[in-house]
Amino acid sequence: MSNKILSVRGLSRIHGEQCPLCISSTGPEHDTNMCSHCGSVVAAHDVNFDLYRGEILGIIGESGSGKSSTVKMLYFDDMPTAGSATFYDGDVQHDMFALNAAQQRSMRNKRFGMVYQNPHLGLNFQISAGGNIAERLLMSDLRHYVEIRTRAGDLLARTEVSRARMDQNPKTFSGGMQQRVQIAKALATQPPLLFLDEVTTGLDLSVQAAILDLILEIQHELGTAMIVVTHDLGVIRLLAGRTLVMKHGRVIESGLTDQILEDPQHAYTQRLVASAL
Amino acid sequence: MNAHYELPLEDAGYSFGFLDEYAKKEVRRCILKAISIPGYQTPYASREMPMGRGFGTGGLQLTLSLIGEDDTLKVIDQGSDDSVNAVNLRQFVQLTCPGVDVTEKTQEATLIQSRHRIPEKMLTEEQILVLQVPYPDALVVVEPSEARRKVMHGEADYSRLLVKLYEDVVRFDEITISHRYPTRINGHYVIDPSPIPRWDVPRLHQSPALVLLGAGREKKIYAVPPYTVAEPLVFDDIAFRVEDFRDANGQRIACRCCGSTVSFLDELIDDAGNITHQCSDSTYCEEQQETISARKRA
Numbered sequence: 357m358s359n360k361i362l363s364v365r366g367l368s369r370i371h372g373e374q375c376p377l378c379i380s381s382t383g384p385e386h387d388t389n390m391c392s393h394c395g396s397v398v399a400a401h402d403v404n405f406d407l408y409r410g411e412i413l414g415i416i417g418e419s420g421s422g423k424s425s426t427v428k429m430l431y432f433d434d435m436p437t438a439g440s441a442t443f444y445d446g447d448v449q450h451d452m453f454a455l456n457a458a459q460q461r462s463m464r465n466k467r468f469g470m471v472y473q474n475p476h477l478g479l480n481f482q483i484s485a486g487g488n489i490a491e492r493l494l495m496s497d498l499r500h501y502v503e504i505r506t507r508a509g510d511l512l513a514r515t516e517v518s519r520a521r522m523d524q525n526p527k528t529f530s531g532g533m534q535q536r537v538q539i540a541k542a543l544a545t546q547p548p549l550l551f552l553d554e555v556t557t558g559l560d561l562s563v564q565a566a567i568l569d570l571i572l573e574i575q576h577e578l579g580t581a582m583i584v585v586t587h588d589l590g591v592i593r594l595l596a597g598r599t600l601v602m603k604h605g606r607v608i609e610s611g612l613t614d615q616i617l618e619d620p621q622h623a624y625t626q627r628l629v630a631s632a633l
Numbered sequence: 634m635n636a637h638y639e640l641p642l643e644d645a646g647y648s649f650g651f652l653d654e655y656a657k658k659e660v661r662r663c664i665l666k667a668i669s670i671p672g673y674q675t676p677y678a679s680r681e682m683p684m685g686r687g688f689g690t691g692g693l694q695l696t697l698s699l700i701g702e703d704d705t706l707k708v709i710d711q712g713s714d715d716s717v718n719a720v721n722l723r724q725f726v727q728l729t730c731p732g733v734d735v736t737e738k739t740q741e742a743t744l745i746q747s748r749h750r751i752p753e754k755m756l757t758e759e760q761i762l763v764l765q766v767p768y769p770d771a772l773v774v775v776e777p778s779e780a781r782r783k784v785m786h787g788e789a790d791y792s793r794l795l796v797k798l799y800e801d802v803v804r805f806d807e808i809t810i811s812h813r814y815p816t817r818i819n820g821h822y823v824i825d826p827s828p829i830p831r832w833d834v835p836r837l838h839q840s841p842a843l844v845l846l847g848a849g850r851e852k853k854i855y856a857v858p859p860y861t862v863a864e865p866l867v868f869d870d871i872a873f874r875v876e877d878f879r880d881a882n883g884q885r886i887a888c889r890c891c892g893s894t895v896s897f898l899d900e901l902i903d904d905a906g907n908i909t910h911q912c913s914d915s916t917y918c919e920e921q922q923e924t925i926s927a928r929k930r931a
């Protein structure tokens with residue numbers, strides 16, 4: 357069995373009508389992701405990478421570069437206009453975009469986890485923190501109330517949300533706590549693959565540091581593979597072993613994070629690294 | 634049931650059963666589909682009836698489409714044959730379906746149209762129960778978009794309903810839904826079993842009688858076919874409980890009229906302001922009283 361967990365090839369997402377010139381008239385060299393001929397937005401084009409078990413891959417780039425678009429497609433929040441992705445689940449290979457809606461839903465609920473920048477996307481604010489986690493357990497067919505409660509409490513404790521707050525509505529929680537509940541929810545089904553989209557953006561520095569620590573601990577404890585989207589080089593430096601740099605919908609550089617930080621090849625990456633020093 | 638299709642129009646200008654034969658056929662086709670896919674909400678072309686939607690027009694259209702001259706009909710509302718609604722519906726059927734017999738006795742009826750209750754007396758294979766439904770979709774409480782609800786039903790994705798039950802138990806230590814308890818039919822579709830109390834839910838399970846549910850306003854028909862699995866949504870470790878009607882001392886309350894301790898009771902407040910209890914199924918109660926007085930006479 358290979359150690360690969362995910363293989364992404366030619367992944368693309370174009371918003372709009374599309375014309376034959378969409379690709380040749382967009383990208384970093386044209387300094388835009390919008391086709392000047394038809395107005396379509398090339399949110400991501402020809403994204404390729406492999407991800408291995410327990411590995412953290414970083415995706416960095418400026419606003420609008422296509423980071424979230426890439427992750428959303430892999431979590432089935434959005435469908436690609438071209439490309440493929442293979443998920444290696446134990447001995448079984450899944451051609452992800454060839455699955456039917458129910459199969460995709462099941463994969464998303466049971467085998468993947470997602471943490472969004474905006475907790476409103478990841479949490480249901482009509483119900484308690486524990487209920488949010490219960491929902492994922494119920495989706496994976498657990499029907500035992502006491503067990504659901506115990507596991508939800510354990511997950512919240514693991515992400516350092518006090519059990520005493522389990523039955524409260526996450527509306528009343530701080531931003532950092534909401535992210536912890538999101539992480540607990542994402543981990544509920546012990547997925548081998550986790551997507552994290554700007555999970556620390558907008559939080560206090562000390563809160564950011566604690567959440568990043570938690571993410572690293574989870575990776576060590578559970579061996580969860582992760583794709584971490586950020587525009588913060590510090591997050592990449594701390595978490596990601598390998599990194600993709602995106603600009604205007606294209607991957608312009610990829611490789612080991614250390615090498616990218618020490619010896620960036622693309623002029624854009626060089627500026628990015630220089631400005632962060 | 635419908636041996637006579639093409640009956641001549643009555644003087645009043647409408648055919649037997651008020652609906653024209655084409656409309657009845659369409660409803661029957663939808664009934665067959667509903668039976669074939671237990672619990673699935675089959676859309677149908679709900680007709681305008683000479684009474685407001687919400688007054689049982691969904692159930693009535695089922696009844697009128699199924700009824701024939703050799704049928705005997707019972708109509709109940711909240712367990713009673715004598716409530717205004719039940720009387721109106723029964724009179725409408727008598728007026729538009731000459732030759733049809735009506736009855737209050739559960740065992741005499743071939744067709745029973747009901748709102749809010751299933752008769753206490755066990756129904757048989759020879760009987761059809763038509764329930765009037767105001768809100769056919771159990772998912773409406775967790776998902777406002779009908780398109781998304783359809784996908785959820787198709788994938789049998791009821792986790793969000795279960796979360797609601799979870800939150801209920803967290804807050805109240807028990808599931809507090811009293812009516813319209815979400816019930817899974819034949820292992821797939823979850824239905825809103827009309828506003829019947831929890832008491833009646835277990836009686837849908839493996840019912841010998843065909844149960845048809847009609848929502849006139851929402852234009853949906855669904856069915857619990859005879860001898861079909863009907864399971865209330867619950868957790869493995871929290872049993873589904875029906876109303877237990879116990880007083881402060883844990884004693885099962887008895888009906889004030891017939892003394893029954895095994896029927897579903899309505900709570901009433903008498904003239905003196907005291908709370909009393911009485912069978913909600915009025916026919917059942919009367920029969921119990923008759924049995925008692927017959928025994929006394931003997």
Ligand SMILES: Nc1ncnc2c1ncn2[C@@H]1O[C@H](COP(=O)(O)OP(=O)(O)OP(=O)(O)O)[C@@H](O)[C@H]1O
Binds near residue numbers: 397399417419420423
């Ligand atoms: N539904 C949509 N319709 C049209 N354009 C879209 C849509 N979704 C995203 N885009 C565009 O696709 C491009 C990439 O967006 P994406 O959200 O992937 O960027 P990002 O790298 O995550 O940026 P940020 O750092 O701001 O989150 C942007 O130009 C965005 O406006």
Ligand SMILES: [Mg+2]
Binds near residue numbers: 423424425553554
């Ligand atoms: Mg983004």
Ligand SMILES: [Zn+2]
Binds near residue numbers: 375376377391393394
């Ligand atoms: Zn174009």
Ligand SMILES: [Zn+2]
Binds near residue numbers: 888891893912919
């Ligand atoms: Zn009684």
